[in-house]
Amino acid sequence: MIIDVSKDLLPNCLDVLKSSYEDSAVAFGMTEENCPYRGRTRLPLKELEKERNNGCIMYAYLLNDKMVAFLSLSVRGEVLCINDIAVMPDYQNQGIGNKLLHFSKSKAKELGCQKIRLGMIDDNTKLKAWYESHGFKTIDLKKYDTVFYTVGTMELSL
Secondary structure, eight states, rough: EEEEEEEEGGHHHHHHHHHHHHHHHHHHTOOOTTTTTHTTOOOOOHHHHHHHHHTEEEEEEEEEEEEEEEEEEEEEEEEEEEEEEEGGGGTTTHHHHHHHHHHHHHHHHHOOOOOOEEEEEETHHHHHHHHHHTTTTTEEEETTTTSSSSEEEEEEEO
């Protein structure tokens, strides 16, 4: 079940972010020095509250009343930006990410958006292929001196 995230659920969202992104943080050499908040695995509560207060739309996926996934969206003109689709490792490959992505597409249409955009580690080939299987295309690549991976921007036209 997908629910709106209330302020009191934000600490649970941080737990999901930490658990979901930890493997990528390790695999791609993220540190506090080269990547803010170590790829969101160490995001402080005040930063997540700030994002919410600045207009991010946040949802949680509950399974048997347990939060197992987190979705954060923001609207920029006619573009819906996916800030996070984070599914805890024990619940990955069970279709939850597909449900959250489908929900994002519905939300984009409801909000009158023409495109969905997201940023990701382009070198994460498995995740990139998953987004491509849903119609996303890479529209930009950036290489930064502080990290050894490439950051990609992907987009889906609705």
